[in-house]
Amino acid sequence: MTLEESIKEYILEWDEDGLINTCKSTLEKEEVTPEVLLKMIGDVMQFLGDEFEREEIFLPDLIGSASIVKTVIDEVLDPAIRAKGKERESQGKIVLGTVESDVHSIGKDLVASFLFSNGFEVFNLGVDVPAEQFIEKAEEVGAQAIGLSSLLTMSMDFQRQLISELEKRGIREKYKVIVGGSPTSDEWAEEIGADGWADDAIEAVSLLKKLIT
Numbered sequence: 001m002t003l004e005e006s007i008k009e010y011i012l013e014w015d016e017d018g019l020i021n022t023c024k025s026t027l028e029k030e031e032v033t034p035e036v037l038l039k040m041i042g043d044v045m046q047f048l049g050d051e052f053e054r055e056e057i058f059l060p061d062l063i064g065s066a067s068i069v070k071t072v073i074d075e076v077l078d079p080a081i082r083a084k085g086k087e088r089e090s091q092g093k094i095v096l097g098t099v100e101s102d103v104h105s106i107g108k109d110l111v112a113s114f115l116f117s118n119g120f121e122v123f124n125l126g127v128d129v130p131a132e133q134f135i136e137k138a139e140e141v142g143a144q145a146i147g148l149s150s151l152l153t154m155s156m157d158f159q160r161q162l163i164s165e166l167e168k169r170g171i172r173e174k175y176k177v178i179v180g181g182s183p184t185s186d187e188w189a190e191e192i193g194a195d196g197w198a199d200d201a202i203e204a205v206s207l208l209k210k211l212i213t
């Protein structure tokens with residue numbers, strides 16, 4: 001079985017120990033980088049997302065898989081990426097989170113990890129984050145950018161609200177605002193006056209580099 005196949009099997013079977021041990025051992029042997037493992041895990045979640053949309057699997061299946069993925073990202077991959085990033089010079093600071101009312105974290109955490117591994121300082125505020133919290137953190141740490149994730153049609157408007165709030169406070173020009181998440185698009189970003197949109201974590205890195213470095 002290839003590494004991709006094993007990872008997929010562990011995620012589908014909710015085998016947290018299997019996934020943790022495989023990720024740890026491939027990293028120890030330096031067979032792959034943590035970014036490559038993250039990408040493989042992201043691909044499996046995309047696959048599960050498609051299955052869910054086709055009603056081939058159900059919500060509890062997803063919750064089980066998503067929860068072991070989150071553990072592995074938090075306990076194994078993120079620390080491995082952070083350990084590598086230590087000596088690097090910062091490319092800039094970004095405050096990132098999933099907007100208010102939305103608890104989807106996997107894609108946003110992938111974006112966070114990819115940005116981090118590319119030298120950005122990432123302040124990951126988690127999920128269900130109100131506009132004020134994004135702004136307070138950005139002001140506190142002197143960020144150059146704010147990244148907003150939204151996976152629900154119902155939560156997208158909070159991206160627009162954050163931009164309006166920045167405008168209201170007269171600080172819109174201080175920050176590049178980038179948006180993402182499956183219901184969003186380039187057109188949406190333009191409509192709400194965001195500085196950019198990216199379809200996935202890899203594009204998010206090139207977008208932010210273009211905007212702030």
Ligand code: B12
Pocket residue numbers: 042045046048049050052053059062063066067070101102103104105106107108110111147148149150151152153154178179180181182183197198199200201202204
């Ligand atoms: C996993 C999942 C869940 C998990 C989330 C677990 C977790 N910790 O994240 C659980 C089971 C909890 C869940 C709950 C719900 N979910 Co859900 N979920 C999904 C699912 C299957 C996959 C999402 C995912 O992780 N994808 C994999 C990652 C890697 O991709 P991604 O998130 O798109 O992120 C990439 C890009 O979008 C981009 N990106 C993401 N964020 C950002 C940010 C920036 C700044 C940038 C630049 C880029 C960027 O880069 C990422 C990495 O490449 C999707 C279906 C789908 N196909 O997307 C539904 C989906 C998003 N969920 C949906 C729904 C309806 C719900 C619920 C309301 C269900 C319910 N009835 O309770 C709740 C919502 C609860 C809430 N208040 O938020 C709908 C949303 C429909 C809509 N458009 O509004 C979807 C589309 C499924 C569907 N077809 O019905 N869900």
